[in-house]
Amino acid sequence: MLSQNKIKLIASLQQKKFRQELGLFVAEGHKLVTDLIGSRLRLEGIYATTEWITANRAPGGNDTCSLTEVTPREMARISGLSTPGQVLAVVHTPQSIADPAAVSELATSELILALDEIRDPGNLGTIIRIADWFGIGTILLSESSVDTYNPKVVQATMGSIARVRVTEGDLAVLLSGISAPVYGMLLGGESLYDHHLTQHGVILVGNESRGISEDLLPYVTDKLEIPAWGDTYAGKAESLNASVATAIVCAEFRRQCSRRSPPIEPQKPQIL
């Protein structure tokens, strides 16, 4: 049973203003909620129908956060989906300000994605899912991008938001301190397939229509292009969708690396 105030509070999280004010966001559906349970994110509460609770709660289970049974009618009021599911989680927004020194150090040991003004929620969610698939644990997001905790972004991640850290920051400041390679996707860059791609550094993805901002170009050390096979054939697509381009690039980074040497197991200190 939900109070009117609670219903209003959860419903208000569809809006950025209230998400920021309350430091909370919503995630809906079985896959997303089960991915969030036990993840690094802290849940404020789970709101589920009797049916979901019966099917999913461990017998005599020790709930790690509050679980509230709701009627389908209440679910429809707190849900942002046109077809509400059986479960919804309210989640504490993680701290998400990127620290330049930490980012610079991280870039020397692993791949990071930096997104410059990604505006479409579906694109951002899909990119978070792609990062997860390719084992990229950190995304830097320019402040002018869509809000990571926009419900459309959260839903499009299909649970990957539970695993990939998205931190906001001024990309010019963050990139200026990096000594590792900064790969930029740019028309006229070298073919992705002719370039030696490292297992560390930053992959910079530009805005859906304008590409990489002028002020970030000086930080790009390696300009890359996805060759358009269509050039030699009939096709004439001028560009690829931002998330599609990101996927092709991430796949090629991982392919090249897997071809060079097997992933290295962290060194284990020898006892004997």
Added chain:
Amino acid sequence: MLSQNKIKLIASLQQKKFRQELGLFVAEGHKLVTDLIGSRLRLEGIYATTEWITANRAPGGNDTCSLTEVTPREMARISGLSTPGQVLAVVHTPQSIADPAAVSELATSELILALDEIRDPGNLGTIIRIADWFGIGTILLSESSVDTYNPKVVQATMGSIARVRVTEGDLAVLLSGISAPVYGMLLGGESLYDHHLTQHGVILVGNESRGISEDLLPYVTDKLEIPAWGDTYAGKAESLNASVATAIVCAEFRRQCSRRSPPIEPQKPQIL
């Protein structure tokens, strides 16, 4: 100046029923409309604001289809967009029934995409754009998929609908007659990167949540998988978005082929 009947007719094309009844669809925005002009698709008419006409019509130009000047108010009534643009085209839907014999022959000389129950308009539009980028000129679409001429699909193609032929058909019938390889993306398939990929045949893409239908599995000759780097690292994404997976696969087909020999201009038998 538009008549009330014309406004009603164009507005009705947002619905599949009327698109099918009238054999027409709408495309909006400068990029899409200019890509359609002079393409293989036949335009019924272009509806544009004074501003667009002044900027875009060749002086003394010979319009290849009727051009109607509309007020911003009229544009708002015929447009399906929340922010209408300056130009809208009404286009004749091309004949789109795939002929099994023609498909079978085409598959021996070039790559074809076959989409099994793609339901999301954004995914279908994005896949059409990907096909265009990678020079794949033909897409076979199962009858249970989203309508190709749904305005959301058309807009997501970013003009590629003017170049890529999308033909509907019963995929089981079409695939059963094919002697060329039929590549299917399946969990447990061989790594895409370890498999010799040909420059001809069919790439079969499954439904967003259920994958490839049971009844199509017998026609798959080569089972492929995109390796999830996350398996060995921290990531745990269970899947990739259908259009993202399609992009990674198409990119790898073209990469492998470009590494073997320069692209050969394929023969193009006509399906229709």
